[in-house]
Amino acid sequence: MTRVLSAIFIALLLAWLPTAGRTAPVNVIEQPDPAANLTGTSLVLQAGLDRQGANENGLAALVAESILRTPVQGGESLEDAIAAQGGEITYAVEPRDVRFYLDGISSNYAALLQLFAGALASPDFSASTLGSARQVLDAKIAQAERSPLTVGIDMLNRAFYPDSAGMPRYGLPATLAVLGTSDAQAFYREHYRRGDAILSAAGNLDTVPSAAFSAVANALPAGKSAPVAVATPNPPSNTRELLARRDISVPWLVAQYPAPEVDSKDFGAMLILTAFMQRTLADVSEVPTIATRSPLQRGVGAYYNFDARPANVVIYVDGGLGDPTRTFATALTVVNVLGHAKLGGNLNELKAYAAGRFLQDTTTLQDRAWLAAVAASRGISGDFVQHALKEINGARATDVQRVAARYFGSPTIALVLPRMQQSVQTPTP
Amino acid sequence: MSKAGLRLSTAAMCLCTSLFAFAPSRAAASTQFESSGTLPGGGTYVVSSDPLAATAAIELWFRAPSAGSNNAYPGIARLALAALAASSPPHGTSLAQLVNRMGGSLSLTVYPDIAMVGVSVPFWDATQALRALTSAYFAPAISSEGLKSALRDCAIAAAQGRFDSDRVMQDALFSELFAAGPAHVAPIPDSASAFARIPEDQVRAFAARAFRQGNAVLSIAGAAGTQLLADVRGAAASSSADPPYDSPLSNAPGSMDRSGALQGFGLAWAGAPISDQKAATALDFIADYLFDSDHGTFAKAVQAARPDAFVSGQFITLHNPGVLLVVVSGANTPELRAQLSDAVAATKKPMDEKTFTAARSAFRYHLLSQTQTPMSRADNLGWYAAEGNAAYAPGAGSGEYLNAVEALDPGYVAQTARTYLQRPAAVQLISTGQKGTAT
Numbered sequence: 001m002t003r004v005l006s007a008i009f010i011a012l013l014l015a016w017l018p019t020a021g022r023t024a025p026v027n028v029i030e031q032p033d034p035a036a037n038l039t040g041t042s043l044v045l046q047a048g049l050d051r052q053g054a055n056e057n058g059l060a061a062l063v064a065e066s067i068l069r070t071p072v073q074g075g076e077s078l079e080d081a082i083a084a085q086g087g088e089i090t091y092a093v094e095p096r097d098v099r100f101y102l103d104g105i106s107s108n109y110a111a112l113l114q115l116f117a118g119a120l121a122s123p124d125f126s127a128s129t130l131g132s133a134r135q136v137l138d139a140k141i142a143q144a145e146r147s148p149l150t151v152g153i154d155m156l157n158r159a160f161y162p163d164s165a166g167m168p169r170y171g172l173p174a175t176l177a178v179l180g181t182s183d184a185q186a187f188y189r190e191h192y193r194r195g196d197a198i199l200s201a202a203g204n205l206d207t208v209p210s211a212a213f214s215a216v217a218n219a220l221p222a223g224k225s226a227p228v229a230v231a232t233p234n235p236p237s238n239t240r241e242l243l244a245r246r247d248i249s250v251p252w253l254v255a256q257y258p259a260p261e262v263d264s265k266d267f268g269a270m271l272i273l274t275a276f277m278q279r280t281l282a283d284v285s286e287v288p289t290i291a292t293r294s295p296l297q298r299g300v301g302a303y304y305n306f307d308a309r310p311a312n313v314v315i316y317v318d319g320g321l322g323d324p325t326r327t328f329a330t331a332l333t334v335v336n337v338l339g340h341a342k343l344g345g346n347l348n349e350l351k352a353y354a355a356g357r358f359l360q361d362t363t364t365l366q367d368r369a370w371l372a373a374v375a376a377s378r379g380i381s382g383d384f385v386q387h388a389l390k391e392i393n394g395a396r397a398t399d400v401q402r403v404a405a406r407y408f409g410s411p412t413i414a415l416v417l418p419r420m421q422q423s424v425q426t427p428t429p
Numbered sequence: 430m431s432k433a434g435l436r437l438s439t440a441a442m443c444l445c446t447s448l449f450a451f452a453p454s455r456a457a458a459s460t461q462f463e464s465s466g467t468l469p470g471g472g473t474y475v476v477s478s479d480p481l482a483a484t485a486a487i488e489l490w491f492r493a494p495s496a497g498s499n500n501a502y503p504g505i506a507r508l509a510l511a512a513l514a515a516s517s518p519p520h521g522t523s524l525a526q527l528v529n530r531m532g533g534s535l536s537l538t539v540y541p542d543i544a545m546v547g548v549s550v551p552f553w554d555a556t557q558a559l560r561a562l563t564s565a566y567f568a569p570a571i572s573s574e575g576l577k578s579a580l581r582d583c584a585i586a587a588a589q590g591r592f593d594s595d596r597v598m599q600d601a602l603f604s605e606l607f608a609a610g611p612a613h614v615a616p617i618p619d620s621a622s623a624f625a626r627i628p629e630d631q632v633r634a635f636a637a638r639a640f641r642q643g644n645a646v647l648s649i650a651g652a653a654g655t656q657l658l659a660d661v662r663g664a665a666a667s668s669s670a671d672p673p674y675d676s677p678l679s680n681a682p683g684s685m686d687r688s689g690a691l692q693g694f695g696l697a698w699a700g701a702p703i704s705d706q707k708a709a710t711a712l713d714f715i716a717d718y719l720f721d722s723d724h725g726t727f728a729k730a731v732q733a734a735r736p737d738a739f740v741s742g743q744f745i746t747l748h749n750p751g752v753l754l755v756v757v758s759g760a761n762t763p764e765l766r767a768q769l770s771d772a773v774a775a776t777k778k779p780m781d782e783k784t785f786t787a788a789r790s791a792f793r794y795h796l797l798s799q800t801q802t803p804m805s806r807a808d809n810l811g812w813y814a815a816e817g818n819a820a821y822a823p824g825a826g827s828g829e830y831l832n833a834v835e836a837l838d839p840g841y842v843a844q845t846a847r848t849y850l851q852r853p854a855a856v857q858l859i860s861t862g863q864k865g866t867a868t
Contacts, residue, residue: 290525290579291536349530355551356531360549
C-alpha cells in the first residue's frame with residue numbers, strides 16, 4: 001500500500017511540476033494548468049542588448065518590434081492578427097536576452113502559435129515596417145525620458161555592464177534612424193537561433209497540439225547566437241555617482257548593487273535582504289498607510305534583478321517624500337549595521353515577509369512562464385517558486401549578515417535632478 | 430518583536446518548510462471549482478478555488494453608502510474601513526500589521542454604493558488572515574489609535590486624489606450624472622478636513638451597521654477551499670443585507686469645469702442596470718473596443734496623435750443604472766473632443782462583421798486576462814454579488830458573462846449604443862499647473 005501511495009505521490013508531483021520538453025533539441029518547459037482559461041508562452045532568445053555592436057544601439061528592439069509588425073494574415077500585422085483572435089503578444093528587450101510573451105485564449109491558442117511561428121520564420125524588415133517600428137520605439141524612448149526611475153536605471157546599467165548590455169533598452173532616436181534593413185536582417189540571422197532558445201509555456205496546454213510549441217522555436221534557424229565582443233567606454237571618471245537632469249518636479253535617487261546569481265547559495269539571503277530594504281525604506285521615508293501601496297504608488301522601492309547576468313539590486317527613492325539622500329543614507333546605515341553586527345532575535349518574521357512578497361509577484365501566467373524560463377536558463381529543475389521559497393527558508397542569520405556585508409557595501413548612485421536644481425549632497429554610507 | 434509576532438512567524442515558517450509536501454496534494458485537485466451560499470451567521474459567500482495558486486485573495490464586500498445616510502458625512506465609509514484595519518484587538522495585532530508581516534497586501538476600496546476590504550496572502554496564511562479579517566469587521570471595535578491612523582491614512586488618500594486627474598473627473602462626472610444619492614458625492618473627499626469633521630461616534634455607528642455580517646459578501650479566490658469558511662469569526666446572527674443603494678439620475682445632465690493637476694475632459698452616460706445582462710455586456714464591449722487604455726481604438730488613436738494624453742474608460746456595472754465613462758487626461762482640444770464624439774457616433778451603426786468578430790475576440794480575451802489572478806477573481810465575484818447579480822460576474826463558474834458576450838451581434842450593439850449613448854454628463858479639467866499623473 002505504501003508503495004502504491006508513493007507511486008501516486010510521485011506521479012502527482014510530476015504532473016504538477018514544470019516538465020521539460022516534448023521535443024528536443026529546443027528547450028521547452030511546460031507548466032500545465034488544465035483549469036486555466038488562458039495559455040501563455042514566453043520565448044527567450046539570446047538576442048538582447050549585449051548582441052548589439054558598437055554602432056547598433058537600439059537594433060535589438062528594432063528587430064523585436066518589427067517582428068510584431070510583420071504582416072501575417074491579409075496584410076495584418078502579427079500584433080493585430082493575434083489581438084483579433086483573442087490574444088496578445090508583447091516583448092521585452094533585456095541586457096542579455098529578448099523575451100516575447102504570447103498570451104491567449106486556450107481554445108484558440110494553437111492558431112496564435114502558428115501566427116507567431118510564421119512571423120518568426122519570415123520577419124519583415126522592409127523599410128516601411130522598420131519605419132513604423134521606429135515610430136513606436138521613438139515614443140517609448142520619449143516616455144522613458146519622462147520617468148526618472150528609468151533614466152536612473154539606464155545610467156546605472158551603462159556603468160554596470162562592461163559591454164553592450166548597458167545600452168539603453170530602445171536605443172536612441174538618432175541611432176535608430178540610421179539602422180536599416182540589412183542591419184536588422186543580419187542581427188536576426190546571427191542571433192534569432194533555436195539552439196539557445198528557451199520556450200516556457202504555462203496554462204491550459206491540453207488544447208494545444210504537442211508540435212505547436214516546438215514549431216515556434218523550430219521556425220528559427222538552427223545553431224546558437226554568437227556573443228559580440230564590444231567594450232563600451234567607461235564613464236568619464238571612476239566616480240560611483242552619476243548625474244542627469246530632466247524635466248521632472250523632484251529629484252530621484254537610484255542606486256545599484258551587484259547581487260548573487262539565482263543559482264548562488266546566497267540567493268535566498270538576498271531575497272530576504274531586498275524585502276528588508278524595501279520595508280526599511282518605506283518605514284524611513286513614507287508616512288505609513290494602512291492599505292498596501294502598489295509599486296506605482298510607492299515613492300521608494302528595492303528590487304532584485306535575479307534574472308539579470310550579473311544579477312543586481314536596484315533601490316530608488318523619490319524626492320517628493322523629502323530629501324532622497326537622507327532616506328537612502330538612513331537605509332544604508334541600517335543595512336550596514338545588519339552586515340556588521342550580530343543579528344538579534346528571530347529571522348523568521350523577515351523570512352515570512354520575503355516569501356509573501358515573492359509570491360505576490362507570481363500570480364499571473366506570465367510570471368509563472370517567465371520564472372520557469374529563468375530557472376531553466378540556470379539549470380534549476382522543478383518549480384522555481386518552490387525553489388525560491390526553499391532558499392528563503394534555508395537562509396540563516398549568518399548568511400543574511402554575510403550577504404549584507406559582501407554586497408551592500410558600495411553602491412553606484414544615480415541622481416536624477418530637475419533641470420533647475422542646483423545641487424544635492426550625495427550620501428556617504 | 431511581540432510574542433504574537435513570534436508565534437505568527439513560527440507558524441508561517443513551519444508552513445513554508447512543508448511547502449514541498451503540499452505540492453502533490455495541490456496537484457491532486459488540479460481543477461478549479463466554485464461554490465456559493467449563505468454563511469451560518471448571515472451574509473453570503475462565494476469561493477473560487479484554484480489549488481495551483483500560491484496565494485489566496487479574501488475580500489469582504491458591503492453595501493454601504495460612501496457618505497453615510499443622506500450623504501451626511503462624505504468619506505465615512507473609507508474612514509471606517511481604515512480604522513478597523515488599523516485597530517488592534519486587546520493584546521493582539523491589527524489586520525494591517527498582520528497582513529504586512531505575512532508579506533501580503535491589504536486593499537481598502539470605496540465606491541459610492543459599496544465598500545471593500547481585501548487581503549492577498551500566501552496560501553499557508555489564508556486561515557489566519559480570514560479569521561483576522563472577519564473578526565475585525567463582523568465585530569467592529571475601533572480603537573483610538575486605529576482611528577488616528579485612519580485619519581492620517583485618509584488624509585493621504587485625499588491629497589493623492591487631488592493629483593489623480595482621472596479620479597477627479599470621474600467623481601465630477603458622477604456628480605453631474607446623478608442628482609442625489611451616494612453616487613452624487615465623491616467616495617473620497619479631496620480634503621483631510623472632511624474626514625476630521627466626522628464625529629467618532631458616527632464612525633463607530635456606521636461601522637457597526639454597514640459592516641455587520643448579514644450585510645457582507647465574503648469573496649475568496651485562489652489557494653483556498655470552502656473548508657476555510659469554518660474559520661469565519663462572526664458575531665451573533667445579524668439582519669439581512671441592505672438593499673442596493675441606487676442614486677437618482679439628473680433630468681438633464683450638464684457639463685462642469687473643475688480644476689486639476691492636468692487638463693483633460695470626460696463624458697459619462699447612464700447605462701443598463703446589472704439585471705439587463707445583454708445590454709450591460711454590450712456597453713462593456715463598446716467601452717473595451719473604444720476606450721481600453723492599451724487596446725481601445727479611440728485610446729490608441731489619441732495616443733498616436735498626442736503622446737502626452739492618456740485615455741481611460743470603462744462601463745461600470747452597477748445595480749441600476751450602470752455608467753459608461755471615458756476620460757482623457759493631459760490634453761483637451763476641440764479636435765480631440767470631436768474625435769471622441771465621432772468615435773461614439775460610429776458605434777450607433779452596426780460594425781462590419783470582420784471588425785466585430787475581431788473586437789469580440791479581443792474583448793473575450795481581455796475579460797479572461799483580467800480575471801486570471803486570485804485577487805482579480807475575488808474582486809469580480811465580490812463586486813457583482815454586492816451589486817446584485819453574482820452569477821453574472823466575469824470569471825464566475827456560471828459562465829453567464831461569456832455567454833452574454835457570445836450572444837452579442839453588431840446590430841444589437843448598435844441598438845444599445847443608440848438607446849443609452851444619448852445625453853452624457855461632461856466635465857472639463859482646467860490645469861492649475863501643478864504636477865499630476867496621467868497614468
